[in-house]
Amino acid sequence: MRSKVFLTVILLVAALTFSEVVVRLGGWPSSPVEQQALQAAVDEFNKEHAGQIKIVYEPIPGNYRVKLTAMLSAGNAPDIFYLDVNWAEEFFSKGVIEPLDFYIKMYKLDLNDFYPNLLNAFKYKGHIYGLPKDFSTLVLFYNKKMFDEVGLPYPNSSWTWFDLLYAATKLTRDTNGDGKPDVWGLALYPNALNRVIPFILQAGGEVVKEDLSTALGEEEAIEGMKFYFDLHNRWNVAIAPSDVGAGWLGDAFGKQKVAMVMSGPWMLGFLKENFPEVDFGVAELPHLKKRATMVYTVCYAIPKTSKHKKEAFIAMKFLLGKGMKIFTEKLGVLPSRKSLAEKDKNDSIKKAFYAGVKYAYPWKIPTPSGISSKAIDEINTRFLKVWNGEMTLDQAVKEIIENYNSWVR
Template sequence: MRARALIAAAVLAAAGCGGTPPERAVSLLVFGDPHELAAYRSLEAAYERADPGTDVRLVEAGDRKDLITRLSTSIAGGKPPDLFLMNYRFYGQFAARDAIDPAGPLLASSRQLREQDFYPQAMAAFQFGGKQLCMPQNISSLVVYYNRDLFRKYRVAEPGAGWTWDDMVATATALTRDANGDVVKGVDFDQPGAAPTGPPPVEYGLAVSPELVRLAPFVWSNEGKVFDDATEPSRIALDGPALEALQNFIDLRGRHGVVPTDQEAESQDDEARFAAGTLGMLMSSRRSTTTFRAIDGFDWDVAPLPVYRTPATVLHSDAYCIPRGAPNKTGAWRFVEFALGKGGAEIMAATGRTVPSNKAVAESPSFLDPNAKPRNAKVFLDSIPTIRAAPTLSTWPEIEDVANDILENALYYNQPPAEVARRLDEQTAPLFARARP
C-alpha cells in the first residue's frame, strides 16, 4: 500500500514537469469508468484547442478510494495536483483540515462566471465553514432508468411523474419473469416455512444498490428522518416513517423478489445487467448515461423516483477543487472557468456525463437534446427543487461504507428494520463523534 501511495505521489509530481512551461500546465486528478474518462478527455482536448499552448494532464485514479488516497498522499508530501474533481460526499475530510483553497474569492473576481449562473443546491453542497470551497460541475439526482422494450413486450405501463412506491413494486413484479416468460411471484416471509417455488427469474424488474444514499430519498419522501439533525447530524436516527420505508426497501428482495440476489449482483453488476437487456428498471444517477448510450439492442429512457407522500431525491454532484499549495492555481482556475462556462459545460453535457450545474446550459438543447438518450432528460431538471444533500463530514466516506454493509445484509437476508436501525446507529456513532471538532 505504501509503495502504491509513493508511486501515486510521483505521478502527481511528474504531472507538472515536461516541455510545457509550468504556468501553462495544469494537472487534474479524476476518476471514473472508461466512458466517464473519455468525457473528461474530450473536455481536456477542447480546452487545449481553445487556449493553444496549455497542457491539461489528467491523472486518472482507479476508483473513489484510490482518488482519496492519491490526493491525501500528494497533499501530505507537498506535491498536490493543481485541481481535483470530487463528489461533495467525500470532500469533507479535506475541507475540515483546510486543505482546499476557497473558490469564492476567485468566483467573485471572475469575468467568466457568476454565482447566479449555477443551481444553488449544487453550490451549497460545496460550502464549508461559510466559504465556497469548490465549484460544482454537475447537479444530478437519483432517477429510474428503464428498458422500454421490456415494458412494451410485457404490456406494462411506463413509469411517469407522480407514480408511487406501490406502483413501482407492481411494475417490477410484472417485469420479473422466468425462462418461460411467466411472472415470478415473490415469497411472503410472514408465512411460516415459506420458500421460493418454480423456475427462478431470468429477467428482474428492478435493481437498486443497498446504500444509504439510495434509501434516504424514500425516507424523506415518506416524511421521515435519516439523521437526528438535518443540518448538523450527530447520529443516524431512523424514525417511524423511516422504518416503514426501510421495511419496504428490504421487502424488494425478501418478499417481492423483484431485485437480484446478492450472488447474482456479485456475478453481474446492475449496469451490466441493464445493458444486457435482462433488467427492467435501475435506480442510478446521470453518470450511468454515458455507459447506456452505447446500448444498441433496445430502447431506454428515465423516469422520476416513485413518491410516498412528497417528492424527494438525493443530490449527486462533483466539483472542481483547488488544493492548497497547488503549483498552478491561476492555470487551474482558468480551466475551471472554461469547464463550467458555456463552451465547456456544453461539451460535458453532450457526452451524457453531466446534468450541468450551469443553469443556462442545463436548460438549453445542449442538455435537453431530443435526439440524444435519455429523451426524457428533463426529469433531472424537474427533480432539482426536491433535491436534498447528504451531510458534509470529514468521516462521511467511512460512515457510508459501514452503513452500506449493514444495508446490504438487510436487503439480501430480510433483516428486521428496527434491528437494522439499531446497528446503523451503534456502528456509525463513533464515526460521527470523530467528525466533530
C-alpha cells in the first residue's frame, strides 16, 4: 500500500517536472541584494506559470564574460542571460544571439514604453538583439557641506563647463596650512574613455563617424578631451581617486577629499552604507554646446542555441514587465520603462538620473567588426600617459588616429 502511494507521488512529480519547460536564466549578481531581488521576480513568474514554464536562476559570479563565452561555444549557455551594452555588440556580430524582432511582434511587447536610447543600444544591423533591464546614467554628485564652506551655490541643471571649473577652483583648497591643497574640486578617472566621452559629446563632438571610423581626431572631440585632462594637468582642480588613497570615485567622495564626482546610481547605496554622514546632492552633468551623459545598461538576450526560445521570450517578457517592477523596487535601480519610472517622479535625487537618460550615450564603441575592447584598452593606455604628463594630448590623438583601424579589425 505504502509503496503504491510512494510510486504515485514519484510519477506525479515526474509528470509535473517533465511537462514544465525549464528556462535557465544567467546573470552576474553584483550584490547579494541583487541576487535576492531577481530571485523574487523569478519566484513570482514560477508561481504564475506553474506547470508550464519554470525559470531556474543561475547566478554566474566571477568573470562573467569569459564564462559566458565558454558556455556559448560549448552550446550550453542559459536560455536568457545578461549582456552588457559595452561588449554586447561583439556577441551580436558573431551570430550567437537570437534576433528578437519576431518574438516582440508575436507576443505583442510594447517597445514604446522603453527609453529609446536604451532600446537603440541593443540594435545591430537593423535587428533588436536584446531588451534593456535597467540603466545607470552619470550625474554630478556634490558635497553640500564643502560647497557651504566656500559659500558657493549648489550645482544645478543649468551649469556649464565654466561653472564647473569655477566651482572646482574655489573648492580646491589647503585646509591644514602646509601650502599644498588637501581637498579638491573633483575626482576623475585618469584612464577611462567612458568618462571622457560625455565631455566630447558636450563639446559637440562624436565618438565614431557615420562609417564607424573614429571621430576622436575631430576638433570638437579634442576640445572635450582637452577640458577633461586640463582639469587635472592645467588647472590642478581634479585628482585621481588613488591620489587620496581611494579605490574609486565614490570612496574619494565619501572620504570628503573631493567636493564633486561624476558617477552613477550605484553611489547612492554605497554612500548610505559606508558614509552616511556625507550630505550630498545630485545634478545633471554640466554642458557646453550640448547636453550629454553616459548611460550604462544591461539587456536580457536569448542565445541561438536555446532549445526553448519561445518560452524564454515569455519569461523575458515577464522579467521586463512585472519582474522589472519587483526587481527595481527591491534593489532601488532605475527601470528601463517609462511607466515604471513614474513612481520616482518626485524623488529629488533620482530625477537627475532620469533626466540624463533622454540625451545619454550608451557606453559602447560601434565598430565594423563588433569588437571594441582592444581599441578601448589602447585609448585608455594613452589617456593615462596624458594624465601623468608623459604624453601630450595631441600626440595621443595622433597615435589613436593612426592605429585605430588595426585595433578594431
